[in-house]
Amino acid sequence: MSDETSVESRLLGSADIRRLAADLGLRPTKTLGQNFVTDPNTVRRIVRCAESGPGDVVVEVGPGLGSLTLALLPHVSRVIAVEVDPVLAGALPSTVQKYAPALAGRLDVLRADALRVAELPGPPPTALVANLPYNVAVPVILHMLETFPSLQRVLVMVQKEVADRLAAPPGSRTYGVPSVKAAWYADVTRAGAVGRTVFWPVPNVDSGLVLMRRREPPEGVERKAVFAVVDAAFAQRRKTLRAALAGWAGSASAAEDVLEAARVDPKARGEQLTVQDFARIAAARTSPRQ
The missing domain is CATH 3.40.50.150 (Vaccinia Virus protein VP39)
Structure with missing residues (x-):
């Protein structure tokens, strides 16, 4: 060759x-x-x-x-x-x-x-x-x-x-x-x-x-679940994640619960998060609550 x-x-x-x-x-x-x-x-x-x-x-x-x-x-x-x-x-x-x-x-x-x-x-x-x-x-x-x-x-x-x-x-x-x-x-x-x-x-x-x-993607969560969070977060990028993810999570309070479980500030905005942060949010929603 x-x-x-x-x-x-x-x-x-x-x-x-x-x-x-x-x-x-x-x-x-x-x-x-x-x-x-x-x-x-x-x-x-x-x-x-x-x-x-x-x-x-x-x-x-x-x-x-x-x-x-x-x-x-x-x-x-x-x-x-x-x-x-x-x-x-x-x-x-x-x-x-x-x-x-x-x-x-x-x-x-x-x-x-x-x-x-x-x-x-x-x-x-x-x-x-x-x-x-x-x-x-x-x-x-x-x-x-x-x-x-x-x-x-x-x-x-x-x-x-x-x-x-x-x-x-x-x-x-x-x-x-x-x-x-x-x-x-x-x-x-x-x-x-x-x-x-x-x-x-x-x-x-x-x-x-x-x-x-x-490189290997974040572990423990499906790509479609993560991309759904990303789409929701940036659809209203000027809003805090608590508000932007309300429709995705079912309500603003439910979004706040998921975000706190994922160790992400509910007052943050999507543009501040890494792909690993989004993966944790998706995983927190699908994981049973402790």
């Missing part, structure tokens, strides 16, 4: 991207969040930040015209590209055959909506590496982490605002539901900023890289 991974791809530049799109009669759509990366240095940087290696089976969501796919293929065992657009899904194997013929055997293309994918071809994936459409980034990340426990790392390029939310610590202004739910699965860190000029068409926002390393 080490000899094979030294084979390089010819990466796509701006002219390549426009030519491929023209050949396909493709006009990028906002509906699918299609902004194609035209800068080879950016995709090289993504692969480097993803810590990709010869043993990795990478699932790439939204490969588009293949910029990141071509950068990944020389460094990993396999790339499973999940693409919802039938035109792009159909064209990707030919693009890889043209630009990296020696690596074409490492690619699988699955035409599917990533939010509905329940299984993937081949060996279990070890990493998710993707330039994600802004409008579905968080749901896709959470769905993939839940559906494929074999995923050990995630490196995604997302809208800067989404990157900030995913990596936000408790107590910060951007800390919220995405922050807590991502923390259930992994340690989350920012891995750098990406300017808007590396895309075609140029979006109206900047982007950021987020790296997630999977």
Whole structure:
């Protein structure tokens, strides 16, 4: 494998991207969040930040015209590209055959909506590496982490605002539901900023890289129970937990009882709590009272 991974791809530049799109009669759509990366240095940087290696089976969501796919293929065992657009899904194997013929055997293309994918071809994936459409980034990340426990790392390029939310610590202004739910699965860190000029068409926002390393979730409580508390706490984030969790617990006084049993201040607010705090709240509600 080490000899094979030294084979390089010819990466796509701006002219390549426009030519491929023209050949396909493709006009990028906002509906699918299609902004194609035209800068080879950016995709090289993504692969480097993803810590990709010869043993990795990478699932790439939204490969588009293949910029990141071509950068990944020389460094990993396999790339499973999940693409919802039938035109792009159909064209990707030919693009890889043209630009990296020696690596074409490492690619699988699955035409599917990533939010509905329940299984993937081949060996279990070890990493998710993707330039994600802004409008579905968080749901896709959470769905993939839940559906494929074999995923050990995630490196995604997302809208800067989404990157900030995913990596936000408790107590910060951007800390919220995405922050807590991502923390259930992994340690989350920012891995750098990406300017808007590396895309075609140029979006109206900047982007950021987020790296997630999977770790064990809190023990003794189910994910759905914890996520229900998180959703309730942030649905009315300006309220104290006693008030915000009243509907979830049955009443404000019941919420206070659960919070005290979980050793969480009823006067606190959701943005002050860690994922472990939310797990204790969920566990306190389901545990028999002492």
